[in-house]
Amino acid sequence: xxxxxxxxxxxxxxxxxxxxxxxxxxxxxxxxxxxxxxxxxxxxxxxxxxxxxxxxxxxxxxxxxxxxxxxxxxxxxxxxxxxxxxxxxxxxxxxxxxxxxxxxxxxxxxxxxxxxxxxxxxxxxxxxxxxxxxxxxxxxxxxxxxxxxxxxxxxxxxxxxxxxxxxxxxxxxxxxxxxxxxxxxxxxxxxxxxxxxxxxxxxxxxxxxxxxxxxxxxxxxxxxxxxxxxxxxxxxxxxxxxxxxxxxxxxxxxxxxxxxxxxxxxxxxxxxxxxxxxxxxxxxxxxxxxxxxxxxxxxxxxxxxxxxxxxxxxxxxxxxxxxx
Numbered sequence: 126x127x128x129x130x131x132x133x134x135x136x137x138x139x140x141x142x143x144x145x146x147x148x149x150x151x152x153x154x155x156x157x158x159x160x161x162x163x164x165x166x167x168x169x170x171x172x173x174x175x176x177x178x179x180x181x182x183x184x185x186x187x188x189x190x191x192x193x194x195x196x197x198x199x200x201x202x203x204x205x206x207x208x209x210x211x212x213x214x215x216x217x218x219x220x221x222x223x224x225x226x227x228x229x230x231x232x233x234x235x236x237x238x239x240x241x242x243x244x245x246x247x248x249x250x251x252x253x254x255x256x257x258x259x260x261x262x263x264x265x266x267x268x269x270x271x272x273x274x275x276x277x278x279x280x281x282x283x284x285x286x287x288x289x290x291x292x293x294x295x296x297x298x299x300x301x302x303x304x305x306x307x308x309x310x311x312x313x314x315x316x317x318x319x320x321x322x323x324x325x326x327x328x329x330x331x332x333x334x335x336x337x338x339x340x341x342x343x344x345x346x347x348x349x350x351x352x353x354x355x356x357x358x359x360x361x362x363x364x365x366x367x368x369x370x371x372x373x374x375x376x377x378x379x380x381x382x383x384x385x386x387x388x389x390x391x392x393x394x395x396x397x398x399x400x401x402x403x404x405x406x407x408x409x410x411x412x413x414x415x416x417x418x419x420x421x422x423x424x425x426x427x428x429x430x431x432x433x434x435x436x437x438x439x440x441x442x443x444x445x446x447x448x449x
Contacts, residue, residue: 126191128191128192131193132156132176133196134154134157138200149280150278150280152196156413156417159414167438174190192218192221195209197209203229203307210222210225221441222386222441223384235251244381253274254298260298263291265311269312271312272301273301274308277407282347283346315394319339319340319347321390322336322364324390333374338361338364338365339361340359340361341358361422368395379391386440387437387444388437390422392404
């Protein structure tokens with residue numbers, strides 16, 4: 126079976142003038158190589174295709190694959206993660222991970238909240254600020270937490286993201302509206318412990334494999350800077366036994382409510398009463414073998430990188446009814 130690899134290579138964009146922040150979600154060559162090596166050990170023939178622009182060129186040139194392993198994050202718009210899956214759908218090429226609808230919804234943190242809360246998953250009270258006039262409508266209980274509604278990898282999150290007054294809310298909301306040209310999501314701050322949980326599989330066969338607790342230096346937010354330098358700013362530890370089952374249950378309920386497939390990550394945090402609440406879901410989780418959260422938490426529970434990729438591929442192959 127021939128497997129195409131689609132990805133956003135960070136260096137490709139940096140060479141074309143994009144900033145480090147612009148490319149924060151994109152991958153290093155070593156991530157692509159690690160995935161390719163893992164697939165090779167499983168007996169698959171792989172071809173490195175590249176980003177959506179390179180995929181379009183390859184398809185126009187008549188290239189074909191039996192399956193595409195897609196980790197493209199995209200560059201523009203709130204549907205950017207959906208571009209490659211939508212293209213592959215039109216060519217009837219099966220691919221790993223969720224499709225355009227699920228990726229589009231999950232990237233929009235406000236829409237995700239609506240869906241998972243309707244499914245009975247606990248969420249913090251929140252609202253979306255789409256324009257400056259919306260700031261005055263906020264009647265949430267302080268402290269609050271604010272972030273761009275459709276960013277990942279901690280983009281737009283910094284030491285000012287925790288809001289303690291209307292003046293701070295106004296400053297940060299206006300900054301997000303201008304800097305990221307998108308709405309801001311404001312939520313009542315969850316003061317408890319923070320966890321990220323890995324989920325493998327699709328539908329009724331999906332399982333929450335386990336997770337890890339994230340402790341940040343000086344209790345600061347888990348920002349893009351902290352994620353990129355986690356060894357300096359963060360401590361990752363196994364989930365304490367008293368939280369394990371609740372974290373797994375919340376993560377699995379989120380995954381099923383959104384109909385995520387193959388693999389992903391769900392971030393949760395305890396509220397002031399100790400109840401585990403949903404924060405964010407990532408159905409296109411990072412797969413750097415050393416530095417990405419899903420491989421890190423997998424190692425903590427004894428699942429090495431090769432096994433993780435094999436579990437993901439097993440889900441994909443069964444879901445697409447492929448013969449290997």
